[in-house]
Amino acid sequence: MSIIVFGSINIDLVATAPRLPVAGETLLGEKFFKVSGGKGANQAVALAKLGIPTHMVGRVGADGFGGELVNNLQSSGVQIDNIFVDETVSSGVAIIAVNHAGENQIIVIPGANGCVNQEDVERLSHLLPEATALLLQLEIPINAVVAAAKAARKTNTRVILDPAPAQSDFPDELYPLVDIITPNEVEASQLVGFPVDGEELAAKAAGVLLQRGVKCAIVKLGAKGVFCATAEEKFFVPAFSVHAVDTVAAGDAFNGGLTAALFEGLSLHQAVVWGAAAGALATTKAGAQTSLPDRFTFDAFLRERF
Numbered sequence: 001m002s003i004i005v006f007g008s009i010n011i012d013l014v015a016t017a018p019r020l021p022v023a024g025e026t027l028l029g030e031k032f033f034k035v036s037g038g039k040g041a042n043q044a045v046a047l048a049k050l051g052i053p054t055h056m057v058g059r060v061g062a063d064g065f066g067g068e069l070v071n072n073l074q075s076s077g078v079q080i081d082n083i084f085v086d087e088t089v090s091s092g093v094a095i096i097a098v099n100h101a102g103e104n105q106i107i108v109i110p111g112a113n114g115c116v117n118q119e120d121v122e123r124l125s126h127l128l129p130e131a132t133a134l135l136l137q138l139e140i141p142i143n144a145v146v147a148a149a150k151a152a153r154k155t156n157t158r159v160i161l162d163p164a165p166a167q168s169d170f171p172d173e174l175y176p177l178v179d180i181i182t183p184n185e186v187e188a189s190q191l192v193g194f195p196v197d198g199e200e201l202a203a204k205a206a207g208v209l210l211q212r213g214v215k216c217a218i219v220k221l222g223a224k225g226v227f228c229a230t231a232e233e234k235f236f237v238p239a240f241s242v243h244a245v246d247t248v249a250a251g252d253a254f255n256g257g258l259t260a261a262l263f264e265g266l267s268l269h270q271a272v273v274w275g276a277a278a279g280a281l282a283t284t285k286a287g288a289q290t291s292l293p294d295r296f297t298f299d300a301f302l303r304e305r306f
């Protein structure tokens, strides 16, 4: 059995400079580096690094970045046979300029991620009978997300949706197709239409999401912890106390840890604890996929804390 992640695969091209350029200006910068990302790819790497058999389904372009992104996924242990190389577009790219104050300018080109469609859902459907869960996010066209969730319903595969980035036009038909939804505070606010800040409002938001048809709502509250609700149980898991240096990909690490625990047959409560542990560990290192914990580090962290 395995897990399927259906979503975005991106590369961030980062240039640092003393200040950001103004329109029409050419500026001498300082450093350049590339970071593999995309919420889909991050979640696939989070799972594979925890030792869970994981298929990535998505698209890259036929440019040099596509090959590099796929190789990175493969070397993290992700199964890459169902990543389609689209000859017609570039890979998903974010071009990021950062100044000394840490301010940035970002242009995101969805590229191949924006071309994910029904053909990809069909490739994914072949994997569903062998999958215990399908992980979705919102960085590919929403029609493809809905179609994938419908396909998973036919095989009774658990659907875990990270409704990120926050969307104002989230389709109502998606809620009843989702087993577990995992918004952060901003995404939860966008979905329910009132500010979500802290445990009490997270509980209220989770109640609204359950009413709309999801079976389980998990609201990620950053360094404050996590609130989880189903029709049967409601509980709060505090965040692990760690020295956080960079929260990028903490949410993706959380979804990886949560899904890994469920794959291994643990309870929902234990799965939320695993998610919180993976999220906390991801904040202790800089970067996206590079900050995601491997199984050895993850097990040692849990042993130390319990």
Ligand SMILES: Nc1ncnc2c1ncn2[C@@H]1O[C@H](COP(=O)(O)OP(=O)(O)OP(=O)(O)O)[C@@H](O)[C@H]1O
Binding pocket: 164, 183, 184, 185, 219, 220, 221, 222, 223, 225, 226, 238, 239, 240, 241, 242, 244, 247, 248, 249, 250, 251, 252, 254, 275, 276, 277, 278, 279, 280, 283
């Ligand atoms: N500073 C922190 N200390 C300890 N744990 C943390 C910290 N930040 C995040 N976590 C853990 O990781 C989980 C997910 O983090 P967060 O709520 O920031 O998700 P997110 O906003 O989706 O993340 P992302 O930055 O990837 O978008 C939290 O619920 C918490 O358990």
